[in-house]
């Protein structure tokens with residue numbers, strides 16, 4: 001099957017996100033096409049990207065750092081999209097394909113007929129030299145469960161309090177909440193911030209804040225979205241809330257409220273994950289969160305490119321730092 005997808009971001013002024021195309025799975029089954037093996041897979045990420053952020057969180061939360069490599073592209077796109085810059089954490093070329101300087105080259109190596117967006121995250125199989133998957137929700141799930149036999153007992157899902165990140169008895173509830181969070185928040189902030197018509201903006205801003213209001217109420221009697229323990233839904237919400245006051249509110253026009261001023265329970269939930277005061281998350285949240293000012297800068301850049309146009313001035317708003325956005329929690 002030829003892997004093609006629409007490149008266009010907009011339909012009638014509304015931002016649309018095409019489906020990811022590479023959808024293979026890594027499995028704990030040693031006979032699978034992509035069996036979980038130490039050192040075999042690598043993740044390509046952009047530290048500013050919330051979808052890639054999901055995969056960085058789960059890699060650290062599970063303690064998979066020595067089993068799965070990470071390669072960073074430059075956080076701000078070049079003329080050909082994501083590229084390796086040799087600056088900060090980004091190598092000057094693709095470590096697995098010397099000479100490749102863009103993610104586009106990696107996608108075309110995976111499929112020379114590919115026409116579509118060159119998105120992060122990408123999970124790459126070094127052994128067969130192929131792209132396994134470029135859909136963050138699926139990579140999140142694979143990394144959460146399929147490498148467990150390579151990890152110490154305490155890191156395995158079945159041995160986690162509450163039955164792990166995606167326990168059988170909560171699956172329907174987690175899927176339903178993830179779906180709502182995806183449409184109104186994870187992707188909702190893009191539908192608002194990248195709207196190209198007042199109608200598209202108006203249609204999406206209400207559902208975004210209704211979901212935040214609902215989640216605020218939901219946390220009244222429980223520390224995490226589904227009860228006493230962290231689940232997949234918390235990870236999926238975190239990547240959006242960590243960027244909310246730094247980027248989605250000031251740059252992407254989700255201006256009605258901020259997390260730190262208007263949502264005390266969500267704010268305290270965010271600070272708890274971020275600071276990991278009980279040391280139960282292997283610093284997976286703060287340790288994978290970029291400097292907040294980078295989020296501001298990257299979204300200002302993205303909105304200029306996608307909505308305002310290259311001739312518009314690039315203005316990056318001034319914002320407070322970590323000490324105001326997520327004040328430190330002491331154990």
Ligand SMILES: N[C@@H](CCC(=O)N[C@@H](CS)C(=O)NCC(=O)O)C(=O)O
Pocket residue numbers: 019020046048049050051052081117118119120121134135136137
């Ligand atoms: N559904 C994908 C979406 C990934 C995605 O859209 N990533 C953005 C960065 S935040 C990207 O790479 N965009 C490049 C482009 O649109 O050309 C996932 O969740 O993995």
